[in-house]
Amino acid sequence: MRTLVVNPGSSSLKLSIVDGGLQVAARTVENWDGSPDPRPLQDVLAVSGPVDAVGVRIVHGADRDGPHLLDDDQLRALEELVPLAPLHQPRSLALARMTADLLPGVPVFGCFDTSFHTGMPAHATTYPVPREWTERFGLRRYGFHGLSCAYALRTAAGMLGRATEELNLICCHIGAGVSVTAISGGRGVDTSMGFTPLDGVAMATRSGGLDPGLLLHVLRVGGLSTAEVESALNYRSGLAGMSGTSGDVRQVLAARAAGDEHADLAIRVYLHRLRREIAAERVSLDRLDALVLTGGVAEHEPALVAELLDGLTHLGLAVAPDAGLGVGDRVISPDGARTRVLVVEAREDVEIAHEIDKARFAV
Ligand SMILES: Nc1ncnc2c1ncn2[C@@H]1O[C@H](COP(=O)(O)OP(=O)(O)O)[C@@H](O)[C@H]1O
Numbered sequence: 001m002r003t004l005v006v007n008p009g010s011s012s013l014k015l016s017i018v019d020g021g022l023q024v025a026a027r028t029v030e031n032w033d034g035s036p037d038p039r040p041l042q043d044v045l046a047v048s049g050p051v052d053a054v055g056v057r058i059v060h061g062a063d064r065d066g067p068h069l070l071d072d073d074q075l076r077a078l079e080e081l082v083p084l085a086p087l088h089q090p091r092s093l094a095l096a097r098m099t100a101d102l103l104p105g106v107p108v109f110g111c112f113d114t115s116f117h118t119g120m121p122a123h124a125t126t127y128p129v130p131r132e133w134t135e136r137f138g139l140r141r142y143g144f145h146g147l148s149c150a151y152a153l154r155t156a157a158g159m160l161g162r163a164t165e166e167l168n169l170i171c172c173h174i175g176a177g178v179s180v181t182a183i184s185g186g187r188g189v190d191t192s193m194g195f196t197p198l199d200g201v202a203m204a205t206r207s208g209g210l211d212p213g214l215l216l217h218v219l220r221v222g223g224l225s226t227a228e229v230e231s232a233l234n235y236r237s238g239l240a241g242m243s244g245t246s247g248d249v250r251q252v253l254a255a256r257a258a259g260d261e262h263a264d265l266a267i268r269v270y271l272h273r274l275r276r277e278i279a280a281e282r283v284s285l286d287r288l289d290a291l292v293l294t295g296g297v298a299e300h301e302p303a304l305v306a307e308l309l310d311g312l313t314h315l316g317l318a319v320a321p322d323a324g325l326g327v328g329d330r331v332i333s334p335d336g337a338r339t340r341v342l343v344v345e346a347r348e349d350v351e352i353a354h355e356i357d358k359a360r361f362a363v
């Protein structure tokens with residue numbers, strides 16, 4: 001079965017045609033401004049020819065477990081989640097509508113970042129706020145990057161020769177969005193992103209978790225509107241906000257190498273928060289088999305990965321001295337290490353096509 005996968009991230013639009021688990025055509029728009037332009041879709045379809053299904057990555061699916069056919073009712077229901085993922089949800093829904101128009105008669109499925117985390121225990125999903133708020137506002141930790149985690153888990157299991165259900169992993173997705181997830185029994189058991197993908201560690205342009213008192217202070221003394229605060233936390237924080245350079249790790253690293261002290265501090269904060277979160281996720285696992293690093297930064301910045309791991313030796317994590325030279329999915333921990341460290345290419349496209357194949361076969 002041939003599937004067109006549409007993956008709108010916060011910094012890029014990734015289009016991929018997957019057939020039998022393999023990518024047969026692809027098109028990536030880097031530094032994507034979010035405009036729903038049909039041309040990249042038309043280009044990739046011109047290369048691949050007809051497709052049997054479309055899979056759209058949708059970041060917020062609330063408690064939806066597995067792919068859903070995106071009919072008008074589903075799209076309307078998913079529209080209600082826009083305020084909980086303002087960077088992603090509108091883009092995904094616009095693209096779902098556009099592909100349905102471009103490919104009449106081809107089923108369009110939504111596959112959700114949240115599905116992998118729907119089995120999280122209540123002690124990980126519940127916020128310590130008045131119970132009345134939890135019920136009235138539907139507050140809970142959802143977790144995101146679940147399609148990436150599911151693919152990383154399947155790949156790690158293959159690399160380590162173990163069944164997915166028996167592996168205990170920490171998966172760090174380090175792209176424009178960054179998250180850390182504890183995985184056990186084939187599912188997420190705790191994760192750094194929360195009710196929204198703004199929580200957790202520092203990201204390219206997002207702040208990650210903050211002291212709620214800090215936000216109250218800024219609102220009280222700064223006279224800022226909700227929209228101004230939302231925009232600052234989503235687009236002008238994280239690496240971009242701290243460095244004043246860019247949210248792109250490549251540019252911040254270049255500025256640091258040129259002696260820029262703000263870029264240097266930004267990288268130190270970014271790594272410190274990642275290490276803190278990795279240590280925090282460790283408490284949800286009775287044993288850690290492997291740390292899996294995935295996403296554009298993990299895949300392409302071996303020196304930064306080595307710097308990250310340098311501060312994690314107390315968790316039994318280390319990188320082999322010659323690890324930086326590898327490409328593709330690889331083990332980077334030293335030979336014989338009890339806890340392995342893996343770098344796995346983020347392939348949400350392959351995972352989405354896999355989920356749709358499974359769902360259609362089950363019908
Ligand atoms: N050689 C590289 N190619 C692409 N991205 C890179 C490279 N080196 C570092 N990166 C980082 O990876 C980030 C993109 O990661 P990716 O997982 O593709 O993001 P997303 O899917 O969240 O848009 C870029 O912002 C950049 O900082």
Ligand SMILES: CC(=O)OP(=O)(O)O
Nearest residue numbers: 009010144176177197
């Ligand atoms: C959930 C999320 O942050 O996704 P991305 O990294 O693609 O922006």
Ligand SMILES: [Mg+2]
Nearest residue numbers: 009010175176
């Ligand atoms: Mg991504």
